[in-house]
Amino acid sequence: MSVSSSLSFPNRTSSLRIALAGQRWISPLVIVLLWELGSRLGVIPTRILAAPSAVLQTAWDMIVSGELPSNMLVSLARALTGLALGVGVGSALAVVSGLTRSGENVVDPPIQMLRTLPSLALTPLFIVWFGIGETPKVALIALGTTFPIYLNLYNGIRGVDPKLIEAARSFGLKGWSLVWSIVLPAALPSFLLGLRFALAGSWLILVVAEQINASAGLGYLINNARDFSRTDVIVVCLMVYALLGLSADAIVRTLERYALAWRPSFIKT
Amino acid sequence: MAQAFIRTLTPVLDTPTIEVFETSVKRNAAVQVRDFTRAFGDTVVLRNLNLDIGQGEFVALLGRSGSGKTTLLRTLAGLDPADAQSVRTPIGRAVVFQEPRLMPWMRIWRNVAIGLGGPEARDRARAALVEVGLAHRLDVWPFTLSGGEAQRAALARALVREPQLLLLDEPFASLDALTRIRMHELVLSLWRAHAPAVLLVTHDVDEAIVLADRVLVLDEGRIAAEERIALPRPREIGTEFQAIRRRLLQHLGLDQAPAPPEGALVNFPIGASGS
Numbered sequence: 001m002s003v004s005s006s007l008s009f010p011n012r013t014s015s016l017r018i019a020l021a022g023q024r025w026i027s028p029l030v031i032v033l034l035w036e037l038g039s040r041l042g043v044i045p046t047r048i049l050a051a052p053s054a055v056l057q058t059a060w061d062m063i064v065s066g067e068l069p070s071n072m073l074v075s076l077a078r079a080l081t082g083l084a085l086g087v088g089v090g091s092a093l094a095v096v097s098g099l100t101r102s103g104e105n106v107v108d109p110p111i112q113m114l115r116t117l118p119s120l121a122l123t124p125l126f127i128v129w130f131g132i133g134e135t136p137k138v139a140l141i142a143l144g145t146t147f148p149i150y151l152n153l154y155n156g157i158r159g160v161d162p163k164l165i166e167a168a169r170s171f172g173l174k175g176w177s178l179v180w181s182i183v184l185p186a187a188l189p190s191f192l193l194g195l196r197f198a199l200a201g202s203w204l205i206l207v208v209a210e211q212i213n214a215s216a217g218l219g220y221l222i223n224n225a226r227d228f229s230r231t232d233v234i235v236v237c238l239m240v241y242a243l244l245g246l247s248a249d250a251i252v253r254t255l256e257r258y259a260l261a262w263r264p265s266f267i268k269t
Numbered sequence: 270m271a272q273a274f275i276r277t278l279t280p281v282l283d284t285p286t287i288e289v290f291e292t293s294v295k296r297n298a299a300v301q302v303r304d305f306t307r308a309f310g311d312t313v314v315l316r317n318l319n320l321d322i323g324q325g326e327f328v329a330l331l332g333r334s335g336s337g338k339t340t341l342l343r344t345l346a347g348l349d350p351a352d353a354q355s356v357r358t359p360i361g362r363a364v365v366f367q368e369p370r371l372m373p374w375m376r377i378w379r380n381v382a383i384g385l386g387g388p389e390a391r392d393r394a395r396a397a398l399v400e401v402g403l404a405h406r407l408d409v410w411p412f413t414l415s416g417g418e419a420q421r422a423a424l425a426r427a428l429v430r431e432p433q434l435l436l437l438d439e440p441f442a443s444l445d446a447l448t449r450i451r452m453h454e455l456v457l458s459l460w461r462a463h464a465p466a467v468l469l470v471t472h473d474v475d476e477a478i479v480l481a482d483r484v485l486v487l488d489e490g491r492i493a494a495e496e497r498i499a500l501p502r503p504r505e506i507g508t509e510f511q512a513i514r515r516r517l518l519q520h521l522g523l524d525q526a527p528a529p530p531e532g533a534l535v536n537f538p539i540g541a542s543g544s
Binding site for chain 2: 168188
């Protein structure tokens, strides 16, 4: 008697648990529905937060009118230009510093000092230097992405197994061919990790940099919307930021899957 | 006579200086080391060492750990500087290390083709991999290979360069007993086919006797003993084998040589099992 009841009870909860296990989308959906309900009932005023349905409608309108794509492209171009500069400079410095002792002595100390500064703290100085056009925005992103690339690639280069270097030397590789075919591929995992940090950083800096007197871009849209209390437009832009960040991460992950296929993985895909 | 010979030999040797040694120069010498001394700080690892390896000769180098075996091999491989001392090796030399040391980011054939270049690199790598029985592993990543396969790939990488001197640094030490026996057969057949001079560093006395023409024992930085092995290959453990083994073990400081392994596996009462 007591046995059967103690058996039926855990059975019911475990079936509930199984039903919920594969359904991770349920709770976000419930939250959005509650949000919509709150807006409809007037609990959440539109000037505080627009309803999800209103946000979707606004997003659609902004896409159709071309306002969203054009400004998104401006923001994307800023982020990518800054990132390209940062990755280029960071990689070059890391190679110089990672490959030679003298290079390390010259390059590493100033980098380590600059690195402790939050890049965004340089915003006022960059405005004085570069004005309020595109240059300070791109420069801030470039600066912010240089450090994660430098630190990780430098670390990766220094971490290359000296036994592999020795083997490659014994088979006649030296100089740049040694760097190109042994050192850099061996440091690639570290570089890609740095790239992920750099991408995340570039996004963060973009958001702030775009607040500097922009006349186009997502930041400009947000600033305008703030002046008119258009919370729907603000939410749309935030969603776009999130989507761009997610897709950037997805791109690096795909890159890793192909470029690092040689690494044994304990997780079967 | 000797002068003329050395002059013709010089272009293929590393050291361009022409020297006449007091000892008579052996014809067909692939390696000549004279009075070589190497020290790390105050520790003298190799002391006034002399070594000759003939072309196509298979030499095994035995020694306790710390006896300088690996230092000698690294010097011959050019991995450690010879410091202008009298060390002569062919330019074409290749090393197989204790670990396979395959580049994990290169597919197997690219690992074999490291430093080759040229459009026929893949074909040469394929040919070498076919020879070591890895034809089906051409395009896989190193992490998918077993220990024995990885070491065979390392052998292929050394052989693809057609070295005149093949340096083996305890290459079978981390393999299981069965794989090691197969590797011994493989190394012998490759050695017969390509006829490089071989220096095998090992601490396995039986391995040295099974493989080499000549076994050297390194002790306190110099060659302490030398055994020529005239037994026909493939070599079985017999009376002569055991005698050589006992002598080598004595040179290695093992006065009480352990009982020979012969018969150990069939030493139960025959006929008592089964019916």
